[in-house]
Amino acid sequence: MSRLRIFNAEQPQTPPSIHQEHADIARELAKVGVRFEQWEANQPLAPGASQEEVIAAYRSDIDRLMREEGYQAVDVISLKPDHPDRAALRQKFLSEHTHSEDEVRFFVAGAGQFTLHIGDAVYDVLCEQGDLIGVPDGTRHWFDMSEAPYFVAIRLFTNKDGWVANFTGSDIAQHFPRMQPLAFTAA
Numbered sequence: 001m002s003r004l005r006i007f008n009a010e011q012p013q014t015p016p017s018i019h020q021e022h023a024d025i026a027r028e029l030a031k032v033g034v035r036f037e038q039w040e041a042n043q044p045l046a047p048g049a050s051q052e053e054v055i056a057a058y059r060s061d062i063d064r065l066m067r068e069e070g071y072q073a074v075d076v077i078s079l080k081p082d083h084p085d086r087a088a089l090r091q092k093f094l095s096e097h098t099h100s101e102d103e104v105r106f107f108v109a110g111a112g113q114f115t116l117h118i119g120d121a122v123y124d125v126l127c128e129q130g131d132l133i134g135v136p137d138g139t140r141h142w143f144d145m146s147e148a149p150y151f152v153a154i155r156l157f158t159n160k161d162g163w164v165a166n167f168t169g170s171d172i173a174q175h176f177p178r179m180q181p182l183a184f185t186a187a
């Protein structure tokens with residue numbers, strides 16, 4: 001189940017407000033300019049599927065987004081808990097950063113946790129299969145996949161060069177909850 005927790009940026013220990021209904025999550029995120037939608041993710045793809053398989057399965061959605069919203073590049077992150085580089089891949093996204101383009105991600109399997117630092121608040125969004133999130137350019141954020149990653153996400157870029165991050169140097173991400181491994185993947 002998708003989940004939004006909203007913290008005060010200065011008070012990571014204080015219990016956050018929590019939303020678990022998709023409409024509530026979308027409404028709260030829309031207030032701060034973040035896109036959150038539920039899409040059909042009905043192709044039988046498991047984490048670990050290749051980029052080619054994922055792109056072929058979602059070709060029509062990808063083509064439509066590229067045509068209608070002007071994306072120039074697409075790639076896929078597809079990870080399962082035994083990936084040999086999982087620790088390094090997790091580390092890559094764990095510190096606060098921004099991008100000079102919107103971060104648009106469609107989760108076609110599994111789950112991952114985006115945390116957005118907007119003004120005085122921190123929005124921690126657990127995205128699950130079927131969720132599309134669009135984080136505006138310049139938004140400070142980080143992403144966790146847990147120590148046992150289990151997800152397939154399609155990434156769309158307006159920049160032809162794909163993923164480029166600007167790290168803020170802040171340690172704020174260390175103070176907020178990390179993603180817990182999905183129960184069904186913890187063997």
Ligand SMILES: CSCCC(=O)/C(O)=C/O
Nearest residue numbers: 077093105112142143153
């Ligand atoms: C779920 S896609 C991988 C994370 C990513 O691309 C990013 O920029 C996280 O902030």
Ligand SMILES: [Fe+2]
Nearest residue numbers: 097099103141
């Ligand atoms: Fe990012």
Ligand code: NI
Nearest residue numbers: 171172174175
């Ligand atoms: Ni600190």
